Amino acid sequence: MKKSFLLLSFLILFTAGVAKLVESQLNGTYLNDYNPVFDFFTNRMVFIFAGTLEVGVALFLLNSNDEKAKCWVLLWLSAILWVYRLALVILQYPEPCSCMGGLVSWLKIPTTAANNMFKGILIFLSFGSLAFLFLGRDTSGTSSAGNSGEGGHLGKLA
Numbered sequence: 001m002k003k004s005f006l007l008l009s010f011l012i013l014f015t016a017g018v019a020k021l022v023e024s025q026l027n028g029t030y031l032n033d034y035n036p037v038f039d040f041f042t043n044r045m046v047f048i049f050a051g052t053l054e055v056g057v058a059l060f061l062l063n064s065n066d067e068k069a070k071c072w073v074l075l076w077l078s079a080i081l082w083v084y085r086l087a088l089v090i091l092q093y094p095e096p097c098s099c100m101g102g103l104v105s106w107l108k109i110p111t112t113a114a115n116n117m118f119k120g121i122l123i124f125l126s127f128g129s130l131a132f133l134f135l136g137r138d139t140s141g142t143s144s145a146g147n148s149g150e151g152g153h154l155g156k157l158a
Helices: 002-024 043-063 067-090 111-135
Strands: none
Touching: 002 043, 002 067, 002 111, 043 067, 067 111
């Protein structure tokens, strides 16, 4: 179950990160606007940073042997995303967060559905990490302390 969670987390983060990086290279005028939370950075700069961070975490999930460390890194990233969402609420930012990069507009997903999807993904990453770190028993025969002795490549995630 933990391996499935980590595989799905990898796919979500890699897809979202690449979408942000691709979106950051397009000519959308909003990309040159200053970000509502980090008002000293443009949206383009935030997309590049966030996309790089998400792809980096995804690659860590792909290559690390330590499942406990993977869950801690996912929890850390989830905390950052929760704080960003909270900052948008506090600032009463009227527009939805473009948290999935251009993926939402490319797939023509309605704004409300996209926001709900992102909240669901954030809950999945947060509570999945917490559950495997603090509540879960490792039933795969490996130690929940981390290194299972298996390779860190994608084929070993599932």
